[in-house]
Amino acid sequence: MPYESVLLGRPGAVSAPEGHPEEGVPWHWGDPFAEQRTAVRGVAIVDRSHREVLTVSGPERLSWLHLVISQHVTSLPDGEGTEALVLDSWGRVDTHMVLGHLDGTVYLDTDPGAEATSALPKGGKQSLAAYLEAMKFWSQVDIHDATGELAVLTLLGPEAGRVLDALGVELGEQAYAVAALPGGGLARRMPWPGRSSVDLLVPRAELAEWWRRGIDAGARPAGSWAFDALRVESLRPRFGVDTDERAIPHEVNWIDTAAHVAKGCYRGQETVAKVHNVGKPPRHMVLLHLDGSPEIYPETGDPVVRGERTVGRVGSVAEHHELGPVALALVKRSVPAEADLLAGDAEQERAVQAKIDPDSLPAEHVAPGREAAQRLRG
Template sequence: MTTPAAQNPATPETDDAGPADPDAAVAAHHGDPPAEQRAMARAAAVVDRGHRDVLAVTGEERLAWLHLLLTQHMSELGDDTGTEALILDAQGRVLHHAAVAHTAGAVYLDTEAGDGAALLDYLTKMVFWSKVEPRDATAELTVLTVVGPDTPSVLESAGLPVPAAPHGVAPLSGGGFVRRTPWPGKDAADVVVPREEADRWWSTLTGAGARAAGSIAFEALRVESRAPRLHLDTDERTIPHEVGWIGPAVHLTKGCYRGQETVARVANLGRPPRRLVQLLLDAGDEDLPRTGDPVVRDGRTVGRVGTVVQHHELGPIALALVKRSVPADAELTAGDEDRVSPATIDPNSYEADSATPPPGRAARARAKGGPGAGS
């Protein structure tokens, strides 16, 4: 979606400029990023997320087949229901994250821009004799996202269905669907429409009361919501437990998917080596840290900077993966070279480890009569 007011800074082309902007293909803002954030927080705004790749899986065995491949419980996913799901490697590390919608005889998976081809290749190789047909639907469908507490009224005013929160889905008669989501912000809905009708739906949604907003505002509220984003807030070692995807995207009581052993072992016998936290940055007028920069404590690297944003109320903040041993009140720095900023962990983002041992470890202790036997 590109309107006359839409703007997007140039994509970095050199290593000195930092990593390339994954949202370069869509508008970064529409003239006033802080005001766009405020609209998302207090009313409603609409963001073009049409650079996301969209896959569709049809066929009578689609749910049972996906149940064997995805981390989410798919076999009983009801009609007109959404969720999130992952694809893991054999060691349980995250390869793909997708938002899911099951509606109108198909399961739709929308994922990060550029990831769709690899995900489709994997799914296609796993078809064998199953009665399923995965395909690339990116040329057919595009994603517009409405964010803010007024999301239901905007959808209604635009003549769209208002699915039940937080994961309801409603099909559209002309193709596509509306999917409620629990983040970012207080309410949100993905309006997935035929790509050739994107301009019309953008005008309809802004006419229904949603302020035009860009990816800068969306990312700021996502970071505030502590919702991780693949490739930005994860690295090649990330397992689901570290970033809060157990529950939203991983179902612990199902099996039969690649990487399940690691998921079960960490859930039952131990705790993940890192945790996702929100950092409050004291950057002042200096350059902000970048994705991939180190988080340092007492001269030692203890983590990795993820998404960095300027929040309209909190100022500069970031998501970061830090070692589990880092305490909530640690004095940290984030960044590298001339962009190092003092940083503190937002205590609201730090979930202290329970004194109760994981269930598997407690069971072992009970069996041996050792510490934790009375838990």
């Protein structure tokens, strides 16, 4: 059965359209633009309880995780977190996750339906929990699917600290700081979306109670629409929406934030190191400003076209309270920032004019290996 949050039964909750990536949690509460403004200027609370949560415990939890995910976590301190990926053998992104290390347990939360390519010779997909279990071998770790026990809420906005104080949570100011919640679960400070964000992993049986406590402390209900609009503005991808089956970390701003370029011994590391040291990714993720006058929008997976050539694919599409209709897109690096583009499926009559936001273009990466080779030749 598809997941459906208990909060969808609250007055004012509007569910996302069927098949939408945020199906199962409130899409908005009647005024998505006002919700976004509150998330930027005050504090809003978002139900993200459709996310999946795993825990990894045991004496070898960090050294073992270090071998199977893309991030450097052998010395991840208690009370801190990070982001990480699982890659396939060719370095393509299988899964994105956010971590929190607290009291001898690493908490991993991921988008719903997270999968990874099987370690078996014929590949195929399996759940992230099953993949991690298959990679455990003789390591002293315990992997547990805690989705039925913990649910994610997110506070957005510069006044999130006021809500944390009312909830009795003392949380450090640095990105990915982690602290225990009274009664179980954890709080984790995030550097996105927007300028201030805090994830709360609360007991799932008490989801409605934690939601009410957040509202009583001054947070405004906001839906996944507001969260996604700020995520798009922050140039943060969502796995499976802004990535396709060919996406590598370098294309979607996950190098350094979720993939470590210097550590070895994880699946797909060869591609990560090679592209970083001697190459350039074939595509990069940009923010597109969409022409909103036709009141039609492209959909995830639609082509981005320049002239007669397809030069990219549309990812997340959002209506932002200040920027208007925008989208993240993976486009070829050769596409000029000033190019006139069409985003959307013309045959389905949802192609609109689009322009790249020049501020969204990633800084040109100088490959260390290529630079060293040029010095030697010189």
